[in-house]
Amino acid sequence: MKLKLLFLLTFLFFITGYSQDSIPKYKWLRSGLVVGYASQNTIFKQDSDYTYETVCFKFSNHFNFYKKNKNSWEILIEPSYYRSQHQLLNYWFISHTVENGDELRAKFMPLKSMNEYVLNIGVVYRRYLNTSSSVFATLNSGPMYIDTDTERLKKGFAFSDIFTFGYNYRLKNVSFDTKCVFRHVSNADLQMPNFGLNSIGFEFGTYFELN
Structure with missing residues (x-):
């Protein structure tokens, strides 16, 4: 919830600071395809109760919102699909006092494959290092649908909150980036x-540049 509030406040701040003079010739800055991998234990072990791994495919669109000198802000709209796997590892996560505990363990402890359909919207801050490269950070959130029940999250409507930081390199009308993702x-x-x-x-990600 804190991430959603931070996203909303950041977005409202830049909406109120909007200036027609700050927008360059092309509002649509870049559009492309992104693939990625993430897991609950990629870099360090966060929780021994469960495993969670995702492979994602995204259609990423950046709209230039403000640009001055070496700094720019962009609006990000990113329809995404996640193919994920989840497994409950801790037998006692479901208490032995629960009346149907054995039934729930039998349902949730096997490895599951899930589908997640997401629409993330957010802001991007970009700092240009030179004419062909930049570093950036993104903060975005959005609605999603997950098609499988787990012991941690009910099937159906949810929210996907993401923070990233990364590096982009541009070669004429094409650019490439790599980034670390926290979701x-x-x-x-x-x-x-x-x-x-x-x-x-x-x-x-690989993008087609329009400016």
Whole structure:
């Protein structure tokens, strides 16, 4: 929830600071395809109760919002598909006092494959190092649908919150980037359970540049 609030405040700040004079010739800055991998234990072990791995495919669109000198801000719109795997590891995560505990363990402890359909919207801050390369950070959030029940998250509507930082290199009208990704999935207590799913990973993108 804190990430959603931070995203909203950041977005509103730049909306109120909007200036027609700050927008360059092309509003649409870049569009491309992104692939990535992330897991609950990619870099360090976050939780021994479960495993969670994702492979993602994204259609990434960046709209130039403000640009001055070596700094720019962009609006990010990113429809995404995640193919994920999840498994409950901790037998006692489901308490022995639960009446149907054995039934729930039998349902949730096998390895599961899941589909996640996401629409993330956010902001990108970019710092140009020279005419062909830049470093950037993104903060985005959006609605998603997950098609499988787990002990941590109910099937159905949820939110995908993402923070990234990375490097982009441009070669004429094409650019390439790589970034580190931190992602949290939860449903804001709209359904139970809502323990959430966390992952850290890497993404690689190829873009067509329009400015």
